Amino acid sequence: MGKVVVVGGTHGNELTGVYLAKKYGWLIANPKAAELSKRYVDEDLNRCFAMSKLSDSHTKQSDCGSSLRGALAANQSKDGTQKSYELRRAQEINEILGVKGSANSPDLILDIHNTTANMGITLILSARDEFLLKIAAIIASEFTGIHIYLQPEERAESPYLGTIAKRDICIEAGSQVHGTLNAKLFLEVEAVVLRILELANTDFLACQTLQHCTGGSTIVISLPVYTETCNVDYPRDENGNITAMIHPNLQGKDFCELKKAMPVFLSFDGKEILWEGEDCYPAFINEQAYYEKGIAMSLTKREILEFNLIK
Numbered sequence: 333m334g335k336v337v338v339v340g341g342t343h344g345n346e347l348t349g350v351y352l353a354k355k356y357g358w359l360i361a362n363p364k365a366a367e368l369s370k371r372y373v374d375e376d377l378n379r380c381f382a383m384s385k386l387s388d389s390h391t392k393q394s395d396c397g398s399s400l401r402g403a404l405a406a407n408q409s410k411d412g413t414q415k416s417y418e419l420r421r422a423q424e425i426n427e428i429l430g431v432k433g434s435a436n437s438p439d440l441i442l443d444i445h446n447t448t449a450n451m452g453i454t455l456i457l458s459a460r461d462e463f464l465l466k467i468a469a470i471i472a473s474e475f476t477g478i479h480i481y482l483q484p485e486e487r488a489e490s491p492y493l494g495t496i497a498k499r500d501i502c503i504e505a506g507s508q509v510h511g512t513l514n515a516k517l518f519l520e521v522e523a524v525v526l527r528i529l530e531l532a533n534t535d536f537l538a539c540q541t542l543q544h545c546t547g548g549s550t551i552v553i554s555l556p557v558y559t560e561t562c563n564v565d566y567p568r569d570e571n572g573n574i575t576a577m578i579h580p581n582l583q584g585k586d587f588c589e590l591k592k593a594m595p596v597f598l599s600f601d602g603k604e605i606l607w608e609g610e611d612c613y614p615a616f617i618n619e620q621a622y623y624e625k626g627i628a629m630s631l632t633k634r635e636i637l638e639f640n641l642i643k
Contacts, residue, residue: 333439333440333532333533334439335430335438335439335440336438336439336440336441336442336529336532337358337359337429337438337440337441337442337497338352338353338356338358338359338441338442338444338525338529339353339358339359339360339361339441339442339443339444339493339494340352340353340354340358340359340360340361340443340444341353341360341361341362341363341365341366342361342362342377342378342443342445342493343362343365343371343372343376343377343378343445343446343510343621344362344363344364344365344366344367344368344369344370344371344372344373345365345369345370345371345510345511346371346444346445346446346508346510347369347446347508347510347511347512347513348444348445348446348505348508348513348514348517348518348521349443349444349445349446349503349521350366351513351518352444352518352521352522352525353444359425361377361421361425361443361493362377362418362421364417364421365377369511371510371621372418373416373417373418374416374417374418374419375416375418375419376418377418377421377422377493378443378491378492378493379491379492380416380418380419380421380422380491381422381426381432381490381491381492381493381495381496382488382489382490382491383432383433383488383489384489385419385422385491386422386423386426386432388415388419388423422493425493425496426496429441429496429497430496431496432488432495432496433487433488437496437497437498438496438497438498439497439498439499440497440498440499440500440501440532441493441494441496441497441499441500441501442494442500442501442503442525442528442529443492443493443494443500443501443502443503444503444505444521444525445502445503445504445505446504446505446506446508446510446517447504447505447506447507447508447616447619447621448506448507448508448509448510448618448619448620448621449506449507449586449615449616449617449618449619450506450507450584450585450586450617451479451504451505451506451507451586451587451615451616452477452478452479452505452506453475453477453478453479453503453504453505453517453520453521453524454478454479454480454481454503454504454505454615455468455471455478455479455480455481455501455502455503456481456482456483456501456502456503456504457480457481457482457483457500457501458483458484458485458487458490458492458494458495458500458502459484459485459487459499460482460484461499463499464499464501465480465555465557465637465639466639466641467501467528467531467532468480468501468555469553469555469637469639469641470527470531470553470641471524471527471528471531472553472555473551473553474527475520475523475524475527477520478524479556479558479586479587479615480555480556480557480558481504481557481558481559481560481615481632482557482558482559482560483559483560484559484560501528503521503524503525505517505520505521507584509620510620510621549642550640550641550642551640551641551642552638552639552640552641553638553639553641554636554637554638555636555637555638555639556634556635556636557634557635557636557637558587558613558615558632558633558634559632559633559635560615560630560631560632561612561631561632561633562630562631563626563627563629563630563631564614564627564628564629564630564631565626565627565628566597566626566628567597567599567605575599575600576597576598576599576600576603576605577597577598577599577600578596578597578598578617578618578628578629579595579596579597579598579604579605580598581594581595582594582595582596582614582617583617583618584617585614585617586614586615586616586617587613587614587615587632588613588614589611589612589613589634590607590611590612590613590614590631591607591611592606592607592608592609592610592611593606593607594606594607595607597628609631612631612632612633613631613632613633613634614629614630614631614632615629615630615631615632616629616630617629
């Protein structure tokens with residue numbers, strides 16, 4: 333694989349990625365938010381990478397030089413309003429890394445995040461990519477507490493930073509309180525990232541696609557994969573106020589099966605709210621950063637994939 337980019341600090345208070353990026357000289361996506369130890373300054377950077385947003389009043393230096401008019405245009409959206417810091421930063425990152433959707437875009441982006449949910453180390457793939465699934469299978473076989481999460485996206489309009497590249501893996505690590513560091517989790521994520529970088533090379537790709545390596549051994553790996561189906565909000569009243577919390581029996585049970593009639597929420601007066609949907613496997617349960625997005629949890633379906641791999 334050719335150009336591989338590792339990113340931390342897409343959210344400035346997710347410190348595993350921030351400090352790994354500092355240690356290795358990787359890209360800190362949102363340096364201003366990282367300085368403030370905030371998720372973002374004006375808006376969520378990881379929702380700014382849809383092609384329609386990246387092209388919003390896009391102005392290249394060669395088009396307007398260093399003129400005041402050009403500088404003003406670069407900072408304004410099509411409707412004449414001031415662009416957020418994050419949108420300007422997203423457009424800058426897009427230019428630096430090689431422009432989303434172009435031949436010059438990276439071959440792979442690894443984007444390191446933290447979550448307050450009890451998800452261990454979760455590798456999120458935005459496409460059902462056979463090569464990345466094989467890498468994920470090896471990672472899951474070599475490390476404990478690894479989950480593989482598919483979040484299928486229409487790439488052009490996907491808002492996530494990783495989708496600048498032709499392939500991407502978002503690494504979610506938790507549980508960890510935002511704005512803090514956990515040494516054990518830091519070391520585990522570091523080891524996983526370095527191993528992915530080791531695997532993401534041309535020799536490994538040729539071995540798995542052409543099936544002709546010398547000196548390698550064949551292994552069979554059964555890989556549980558969780559595919560996102562939808563998000564679920566908290567119960568709310570007519571004014572939009574939350575009326576119930578994640579039930580204690582569900583808290584911390586990311587990737588565990590949720591069946592019909594199991595308690596899922598608990599109202600403030602102690603009433604249990606039972607699950608009425610289909611059997612599923614929730615993730616991002618009670619993620620702190622998702623309260624503003626109206627997400628109590630994301631639902632997934634589970635399947636087992638088998639891979640014959642050459643190591």
